[in-house]
Amino acid sequence: MNTDALRGHMxxxxxxxxxxxxxxxxxxxxxxxxxxxxxxxxxxxxxxPALRRLERLGYLTSEWATVGGRKRRTYRLTGAGxxxxxxxxxxxRQFTDAIGGVLAPRSTEGPAR
Amino acid sequence: MNTDALRGHMxxxxxxxxxxxxxxxxxxxxxxxxxxxxxxxxxxxxxxPALRRLERLGYLTSEWATVGGRKRRTYRLTGAGxxxxxxxxxxxRQFTDAIGGVLAPRSTEGPAR
DNA sequence: GTCTACATATAGAGAGCCTACATGTAGACT
DNA sequence: AGTCTACATGTAGGCTCTCTATATGTAGAC
Numbered sequence: 001m002n003t004d005a006l007r008g009h010m011x012x013x014x015x016x017x018x019x020x021x022x023x024x025x026x027x028x029x030x031x032x033x034x035x036x037x038x039x040x041x042x043x044x045x046x047x048x049p050a051l052r053r054l055e056r057l058g059y060l061t062s063e064w065a066t067v068g069g070r071k072r073r074t075y076r077l078t079g080a081g082x083x084x085x086x087x088x089x090x091x092x093r094q095f096t097d098a099i100g101g102v103l104a105p106r107s108t109e110g111p112a113r
Numbered sequence: 114m115n116t117d118a119l120r121g122h123m124x125x126x127x128x129x130x131x132x133x134x135x136x137x138x139x140x141x142x143x144x145x146x147x148x149x150x151x152x153x154x155x156x157x158x159x160x161x162p163a164l165r166r167l168e169r170l171g172y173l174t175s176e177w178a179t180v181g182g183r184k185r186r187t188y189r190l191t192g193a194g195x196x197x198x199x200x201x202x203x204x205x206r207q208f209t210d211a212i213g214g215v216l217a218p219r220s221t222e223g224p225a226r
Numbered sequence: 227g228t229c230t231a232c233a234t235a236t237a238g239a240g241a242g243c244c245t246a247c248a249t250g251t252a253g254a255c256t
Numbered sequence: 257a258g259t260c261t262a263c264a265t266g267t268a269g270g271c272t273c274t275c276t277a278t279a280t281g282t283a284g285a286c
Contacts, residue, residue: 001204001207001208001211004120004121004240004241004242004273004274004275005120005121005122005204005208006273006274007117007118007120007121007241007242007243007272007273007274008118008120008272008273009118009212010273010274012212012216013212013215013216016215016216017215019218019219020219024233024234025233025234025235026231026232026233026234032215035214035215036210036211036212036214036215037210037211037214039207039210039211039214040211040215042274043274043275043276044233044234044235045235045236045237045274045275045276045277045278046273046274046275048234048235048236049235049236049273049274050273052235053273068232068282068283069282069283070232070233070234070281070282070283071233071234071281071282072232072233072234073233073234088216089216089218091114091118092212092213092216094114094152095114095118096209096213097149097150097152098114098150098152098153099122099125099126099149099205100205100209101148101149101150101152102126102129102130102145102148102149102153103125103126103201103202103205105132105202106132106133117242117243117244117271117272117273119242119243120241120242120243120273120274121241121242123242123243137264137265138264138265138266139262139263139264139265155243156243156244156245157264157265157266158243158244158245158246158247158266158267158268159242159243159244161265161266161267162242162243162266162267163242163243165266166242181251181252181263182251182252183251183252183263183264184250184251184264184265185263185264185265186264186265227286228285228286229284229285229286230283230284230285230286231282231283231284231285232281232282232283232284233281233282234279234280234281235278235279235280236277236278236279237276237278237279238275238276238277238278239274239275239276239277240273240274240275240276241272241273241274241275242271242272242273243270243271243272244269244270244271244272245268245269245270245271246267246268246269246270247266247267247268247269248265248266248267248268249264249265249266250263250264250265251262251263251264252261252262252263253260253261253262253263254259254260254261254262255258255259255260255261256257256258256259256260
């Protein structure tokens with residue numbers, strides 16, 4: 001699974017991963033992989049720009065740190081970010097309900113028969 | 114709910130609606146609205162080109178009809194279309210599992226505590 | 227000395243969904 | 257007669273996001 005069906009859901013994924021702990025980009029990618037059971041392999045060229053977009057929107061703040069000689073940019077959810085995450089969760093539910101309702105197989109005809 | 118989160122799922126929606134009965138574009142739009150509980154309002158500028166794309170891919174065939182003085186283009190699933198629909202359904206499940214697994218709220222920490 | 231893991235970043239391409247517009251019939255209402 | 261709404265299809269252009277490919281650099285293992 002790795003088409004661009006992700007489109008429009010990247011924000012939710014990133015915010016969700018950052019909900020309880022600040023992480024840097026590379027760690028975010030790994031966390032997404034783990035949490036999705038290995039299904040999600042989001043490329044760096046997707047994550048880094050997306051994080052900057054979310055920061056620009058005010059949902060994240062970032063600060064540089066140096067760990068073991070390597071520089072990291074650690075992202076943290078803002079208040080607005082938490083609010084946005086709640087909105088994304090509810091949107092996700094509505095989304096899956098809507099699509100699921102259409103995709104659900106009809107056994108040629110409903111109960112009325 | 115009407116962002117472009119639909120992206121990548123339009124095909125599944127259209128194929129699913131056409132699974133048991135051939136329909137024309139306008140009726141497809143209404144069917145999507147009904148089946149999704151009113152959540153989906155797909156604009157004509159999205160549906161008509163998408164139907165043509167699916168026909169080009171060999172998943173649909175179409176023929177013109179005149180009903181009540183109005184011309185309709187009725188679309189019907191091909192064998193390849195049925196196969197594609199099955200694939201889309203399984204992809205949808207994988208997709209929701211993956212995203213859902215990430216989005217699921219963590220109660221600050223898991224069961225281990 | 228090379229390779230892999232760690233770590234960030236940008237440019238450019240590609241796909242597809244949406245807005246807006248164009249066109250036309252049928253029937254109801256005024 | 258004229259207008260409005262529902263029915264019905266279609267195209268052009270824009271926009272946004274995701275992906276591929278590339279660039280750069282450190283640390284540690286072999």
